[in-house]
Amino acid sequence: MTDRIVLLLSGPNLNLLGEREPEIYGHTTLEELVASARLAAGAHGCELEHVQSNHEGVLVDAVHAARGRVAAVVVNAGALTHYGWSLHDALAAYDGVVVELHLSNPQRRESWRSTSVVAPVADGVVAGFGAAGYPMAVEAAIGLLEARS
Numbered sequence: 001m002t003d004r005i006v007l008l009l010s011g012p013n014l015n016l017l018g019e020r021e022p023e024i025y026g027h028t029t030l031e032e033l034v035a036s037a038r039l040a041a042g043a044h045g046c047e048l049e050h051v052q053s054n055h056e057g058v059l060v061d062a063v064h065a066a067r068g069r070v071a072a073v074v075v076n077a078g079a080l081t082h083y084g085w086s087l088h089d090a091l092a093a094y095d096g097v098v099v100e101l102h103l104s105n106p107q108r109r110e111s112w113r114s115t116s117v118v119a120p121v122a123d124g125v126v127a128g129f130g131a132a133g134y135p136m137a138v139e140a141a142i143g144l145l146e147a148r149s
Helices: 030-042 056-066 078-082 085-092 130-148
Strands: 005-010 047-052 072-076 097-102 124-127
Touching (some): 005 030, 005 056, 005 130, 030 047, 030 130, 047 056, 056 072, 056 085, 072 085, 072 130, 097 130, 124 130
Parallel strands (some): 005 047, 005 072
16 A cells, blocks of 8 residues: 555534434544544554535545545545435545445435445445444455555
């Protein structure tokens, strides 16, 4: 792996984690989830950058800025997972590893959540593991990077 940076993207409303629907998303805050992902990255000698936005264009810009600079993108796109075609296109143009991440299991929820526009451009998906999914997704991204080198 030439680059040791993992970019974690957090989509709309994830800034409310810990207080928004804790029966679905748990009581862990986004800041705590990012800290656990950062620890997982650091254990492998990688740096973790994080961008959270409630605006799709900001996330698209972050993916564009990652091209040629960041080894992997872990993305919890929130509701954008199901309709964010511009995010899909940005990730399709990105040349590194992409791991889609969800706290809950979308397949066990409302039927509209079972469609992901991110999945077709992701190398893998981590879903349904709650807060444990964040370090798992980073570990999966780094594992895929190491397998490619």
